[in-house]
Amino acid sequence: MTATAPQKKRSWLKGDSITTLSLLLSFFVLCIFFATQTEFFLTSANAANLARTLAVVGICSIGMTLVLISGGVDISVGSVAALSGVLASLFWLEFSLPLGLSTFLALLCCTLVGLLNGLIITVIKINPLITTLATFSIVRGLAFVISEGQTNQLNNAAFTYIGRGSLVGLPFSLILMLVLYLGFAFVLRSSAFGRNLYAIGGSPEKARLAGINVSRHLLITYTLCAFLAGLSGIIIAAQLASSAPRAATGLEFTVITAVVLGGTSLAGGKGSLLGTLVGVIILRVLDNGLVLMEVSSFYQDVARGLVLLLAVSFDQIRLGLSRLRRGST
Amino acid sequence: MNALLLEMRGIHKAFYGVKVLEDVPLTLYRGEVLALLGENGAGKSTLIKILNGDYQLDSGQIFLEGQAVYFKEPRDAEASGIKMIYQELHYAPDLSVAENLFIGNLPRISGPLGRFFIDWKKMRQEAKHALALLNVEIDPDTPMRDLTVVERQIVEIIKAIYADAKLLVMDEPTAALTPPEVEMLFDTVRRLREKGVAIIYISHRLDEIFQIAQRVTVLRDGRHVASKPMSEVSPASLVEMMVGREIEARQVELAEQTAGAKVALEVRQLGKTGVFEDISFKVHEGEIVSIFGLLGSGQISLTRSIFGAERSDRGSIFVNGQEQRIRKPQDGKRAGIGFVPIDRKVRGLVLGMSVRKNLTLSNWQNLSRLSFFLPQLERQHSQTWIEALGIRMAGGMDVPVRFLSGGNQQKVVLARWLEANVKVLILNEPTWGVDVGARSDIYDQLEMLAKKGLAILVVSSDIQEVLSISHRVLTLYKGRLTAEFDHSEASQDKVLNAAAGGAL
Amino acid sequence: MKLRTVLLSLLLAFAASLSFAQECSTAKDNYKIGFANLTEDIVFTQLVRESIVSAAEGLGNVEIVLADNKLDGATALSNTENFITQGVDGIIHFQTDEAFGNVIMARARNAGIPVMAIDIPMPGAVFFGADNYNAGRLAGEALGNWVNTNWDGAADAMLVLELPQSGPIPAARMQGMLDGFQDTVTTKLSDEQIYRLDSKNTQEESFRVVGDTLPSIPDATKIVAITINDGTALGTIAAAEAAGRKDQIMVVGQGADPSGQEEMVKEDSRYLGATGYFPENYGDKLLPAMIDILECRPVAPAIYQDHVFITKENLCEFYADEQAAFCKP
Numbered sequence A: 001m002t003a004t005a006p007q008k009k010r011s012w013l014k015g016d017s018i019t020t021l022s023l024l025l026s027f028f029v030l031c032i033f034f035a036t037q038t039e040f041f042l043t044s045a046n047a048a049n050l051a052r053t054l055a056v057v058g059i060c061s062i063g064m065t066l067v068l069i070s071g072g073v074d075i076s077v078g079s080v081a082a083l084s085g086v087l088a089s090l091f092w093l094e095f096s097l098p099l100g101l102s103t104f105l106a107l108l109c110c111t112l113v114g115l116l117n118g119l120i121i122t123v124i125k126i127n128p129l130i131t132t133l134a135t136f137s138i139v140r141g142l143a144f145v146i147s148e149g150q151t152n153q154l155n156n157a158a159f160t161y162i163g164r165g166s167l168v169g170l171p172f173s174l175i176l177m178l179v180l181y182l183g184f185a186f187v188l189r190s191s192a193f194g195r196n197l198y199a200i201g202g203s204p205e206k207a208r209l210a211g212i213n214v215s216r217h218l219l220i221t222y223t224l225c226a227f228l229a230g231l232s233g234i235i236i237a238a239q240l241a242s243s244a245p246r247a248a249t250g251l252e253f254t255v256i257t258a259v260v261l262g263g264t265s266l267a268g269g270k271g272s273l274l275g276t277l278v279g280v281i282i283l284r285v286l287d288n289g290l291v292l293m294e295v296s297s298f299y300q301d302v303a304r305g306l307v308l309l310l311a312v313s314f315d316q317i318r319l320g321l322s323r324l325r326r327g328s329t
Numbered sequence B: 001m002n003a004l005l006l007e008m009r010g011i012h013k014a015f016y017g018v019k020v021l022e023d024v025p026l027t028l029y030r031g032e033v034l035a036l037l038g039e040n041g042a043g044k045s046t047l048i049k050i051l052n053g054d055y056q057l058d059s060g061q062i063f064l065e066g067q068a069v070y071f072k073e074p075r076d077a078e079a080s081g082i083k084m085i086y087q088e089l090h091y092a093p094d095l096s097v098a099e100n101l102f103i104g105n106l107p108r109i110s111g112p113l114g115r116f117f118i119d120w121k122k123m124r125q126e127a128k129h130a131l132a133l134l135n136v137e138i139d140p141d142t143p144m145r146d147l148t149v150v151e152r153q154i155v156e157i158i159k160a161i162y163a164d165a166k167l168l169v170m171d172e173p174t175a176a177l178t179p180p181e182v183e184m185l186f187d188t189v190r191r192l193r194e195k196g197v198a199i200i201y202i203s204h205r206l207d208e209i210f211q212i213a214q215r216v217t218v219l220r221d222g223r224h225v226a227s228k229p230m231s232e233v234s235p236a237s238l239v240e241m242m243v244g245r246e247i248e249a250r251q252v253e254l255a256e257q258t259a260g261a262k263v264a265l266e267v268r269q270l271g272k273t274g275v276f277e278d279i280s281f282k283v284h285e286g287e288i289v290s291i292f293g294l295l296g297s298g299q300i301s302l303t304r305s306i307f308g309a310e311r312s313d314r315g316s317i318f319v320n321g322q323e324q325r326i327r328k329p330q331d332g333k334r335a336g337i338g339f340v341p342i343d344r345k346v347r348g349l350v351l352g353m354s355v356r357k358n359l360t361l362s363n364w365q366n367l368s369r370l371s372f373f374l375p376q377l378e379r380q381h382s383q384t385w386i387e388a389l390g391i392r393m394a395g396g397m398d399v400p401v402r403f404l405s406g407g408n409q410q411k412v413v414l415a416r417w418l419e420a421n422v423k424v425l426i427l428n429e430p431t432w433g434v435d436v437g438a439r440s441d442i443y444d445q446l447e448m449l450a451k452k453g454l455a456i457l458v459v460s461s462d463i464q465e466v467l468s469i470s471h472r473v474l475t476l477y478k479g480r481l482t483a484e485f486d487h488s489e490a491s492q493d494k495v496l497n498a499a500a501g502g503a504l
Numbered sequence C: 001m002k003l004r005t006v007l008l009s010l011l012l013a014f015a016a017s018l019s020f021a022q023e024c025s026t027a028k029d030n031y032k033i034g035f036a037n038l039t040e041d042i043v044f045t046q047l048v049r050e051s052i053v054s055a056a057e058g059l060g061n062v063e064i065v066l067a068d069n070k071l072d073g074a075t076a077l078s079n080t081e082n083f084i085t086q087g088v089d090g091i092i093h094f095q096t097d098e099a100f101g102n103v104i105m106a107r108a109r110n111a112g113i114p115v116m117a118i119d120i121p122m123p124g125a126v127f128f129g130a131d132n133y134n135a136g137r138l139a140g141e142a143l144g145n146w147v148n149t150n151w152d153g154a155a156d157a158m159l160v161l162e163l164p165q166s167g168p169i170p171a172a173r174m175q176g177m178l179d180g181f182q183d184t185v186t187t188k189l190s191d192e193q194i195y196r197l198d199s200k201n202t203q204e205e206s207f208r209v210v211g212d213t214l215p216s217i218p219d220a221t222k223i224v225a226i227t228i229n230d231g232t233a234l235g236t237i238a239a240a241e242a243a244g245r246k247d248q249i250m251v252v253g254q255g256a257d258p259s260g261q262e263e264m265v266k267e268d269s270r271y272l273g274a275t276g277y278f279p280e281n282y283g284d285k286l287l288p289a290m291i292d293i294l295e296c297r298p299v300a301p302a303i304y305q306d307h308v309f310i311t312k313e314n315l316c317e318f319y320a321d322e323q324a325a326f327c328k329p
């Protein structure tokens, strides 16, 4: 006997693929719009410029995607990015360590900040928003203390290569970012860690009852997120050949915007890196196009907010429609 | 008798200083099914959650195969071969059925990196294999959120029975299953038992217990009452042990349907592609009508469509003779329809809110004078319902509903709707998880409402319930109405046969 | 009626006799002066604070009470209250919030305590600080002269890296730079050649907006940029470098911080120079003025800092210690 309902027709309005699809669509619409508005949008110089400047938000967004999927949030990424540049210059200029080692140590410290975030969240069980709001402020403060508020120049060809150099005709930072996306997309899709992360975000109780070590997963996630934020900070410093404690101010919001734009749910359990990548690109193209059109910066802020709202509500409407249709409980 | 597998001794547990378990023992032998019985809130779930490492005991000891064990986390218990089917459903909505089946234990690829990466092919195959156990046709790649509540429950059951467990705990696994599905589950349980697996089985359906269990342990108010072989007990003696006094089996007394009563709800040619088709029926004032169908026949979707929780594609709905355009729950409400959803977790209750607030959630107007909300009125009012349905909780009416036992949560859901001022009341699984005593309290309430002229539409998987409370029974098979029985002519065989498309 | 006139004239006479009787009621041997800093987070204000403390030590008869306004008007007000309870003779305020200016001044006036305001005017307070417009002009004129000698008196485009959200002070500097440039350069720039960009006061934001703008001026090979501070200038230069157009740009800025100084002295530097604000000698001018007020000597309502445009050439006159590697090889 068959105990199930007549097989429901597979609707194309289903799953994450549609979210990404609609995002790609909006991306093309955006591109066409800008192309008609300004002749400079579709130039190779602009393409090169876009390619050069994706990595900072792009890499940081990987970590944020993981965190949001796990059902948390990390507000401290901007501060951590600033700290990594500041520390690199501290180790290099003040302690006279080799620049390679300084960079490594800076990244290590950022990773430790992430570990700390994770420990507070899983052991003391303080909610991630509050935890990272606190480290957001602590870490930014530390960056100011360590640098004494100064901007420091980091003139070293090997270091600036990370931010400005190119490999086989592509910016090095872009290649680094794409490699990370590939790697982490694979982890999210095909590793036990990745799948468990979705389970944790979808229902922490289920995950725990199913025998997943939730704390360990969250610990790893926040640590990875801070490491990636630190890497973004290094790229900022390398691009500017200098480090500043004020660097990456507001990065957390740009990153969260990009990730949410890419279809990752703030409630956890849902999202993909492909979506995030498209979200990052859309946001970047939007900013770029508006500058090219010489739109005032205040309107740029307005536009960014509107695009986020539009994208997310489109997603909601689609979800609501398909749910009503499907009538799933 | 087989070898002793599990022994729990002197288990104590309190919440908020209220004792929930006092000095409770439990023994379990290999290859047996032990029924764990007790009223709602007696402490059954608490006891097995302690066994499972979900809750920590205050004092007492647990021996597994003669070894003292202590589980800090469910994963520790799992590592020792203990598997659970929880009363409450937990699932990751965006993961597929296959992933939900194996989560926590995903099949990995072989090789040095095998620890990290999933073997998708194997997972899908095993999932298909596992789903075949209960003969369900669910695509393992469907995201969990696209399943119906009952399908989700089945995935939970399969997850537990498919794993290689020594000890399987089932906390009301059949609450939403109809007899044929229950039968299939029992086949599997018997097979497991023959393999030497020990099973703790919790249910409020006594008939099931006589079918499947060899021994029974009864709890009352957190204390151990008795543990006996099934051969030494009868339904009546079990009820007496559970409740602490004799309860005479009472027949539900349906009021005579007065001829010429007005039609309160009428459904004409209602259809939804792929789910149900060509549904027409009437419910009169003062009448209780049940819809009975096997798993996935579309009965849940049908009632949801009548209320507006989902959309139908065709047909019309009349309330008191007026055609209604119902496309969303507000429409249903405005038309005077009350609706108790099947999944109390999702739609029925605000889990984090107190029992008191949940009881009065939709009735603020009644509790205010001159639009000033009166807290003492709210308390009185809640107290009335707590007594009427015997809602029990450790810690009083201000504890969050989340902490109530499953059956007591169901009573809260029901109370909220029983008093709402509606003309038509639709109930999905009204006694899901509710114990024998409280069940008849709920039936009393329904009768009383019907006598007042309310039209009541019930969807239930419990055939006994359907037979005893309904003036009329409609059967649904694969989305179509197949038969209609009056109270007097309805029998278990007839109804089941019609619900199986006449194939049984 | 009569009684009132009598009383009134009596009162007037009394007040007049008071003011004639004592020459200067606020004059004393030793003074206690409250200084509330804008914030302690940035180098500029740290230097201001240090200069005031060391000037007081030099004078010998002035005790300084310190407070931090934390960029916040309400904090500034409560600092004022504290100063009054502590019995200070005069208050030096460095605070941002114009709306609170009136309240703060009213409190001080009631308590009979004179107030000086640094950099941001308050109604009724003696102003001391940057002459923003003229400071801007210095840089603009220098840039204009440079264009006259090196690019035949004509530039192709100008990037204006401003800070619109911060109100009139940065605006005055920007206007000064623009006017100074236009008044000096042989061929004035037309409005279409001027690109106004929001620097958001960070390096990476200026890096981004300049990077986005350069593709829209592909044919410009003589680009000038006027920037609101050193960090913004650095971001601008980094963006030009990343786009491979470093030798097509020349930049001036405001501030001459250590990081800016380092940029100027580089070989082939594209940072022409920056106007110096010399926070390190604010105290030397501020405190004597405050004592003049307290001792009832006439004081101008606004006292301005003397600005100098710092370049590679004159840097060592001012910052020989900071740039020791360059100045004392």
Ligand SMILES: Nc1ncnc2c1ncn2[C@@H]1O[C@H](COP(=O)(O)OP(=O)(O)OP(=O)(O)O)[C@@H](O)[C@H]1O
Residues within 6 Å of the ligand: B015, B016, B020, B038, B039, B040, B041, B042, B043, B044, B045, B046, B047, B087, B392, B393, B394, B403, B404, B405, B406, B407, B408, B433, B435
């Ligand atoms: N986490 C908790 N916090 C507070 N009280 C709790 C908690 N869990 C259970 N309780 C209380 O313990 C008592 C026993 O609950 P339990 O869930 O064990 O009952 P049960 O026998 O499983 O009932 P049912 O048949 O309704 O499922 C109830 O009074 C319940 O309110």
Ligand SMILES: [Mg+2]
Residues within 6 Å of the ligand: B044, B045, B046, B087, B171, B405, B406, B407
């Ligand atoms: Mg229970």
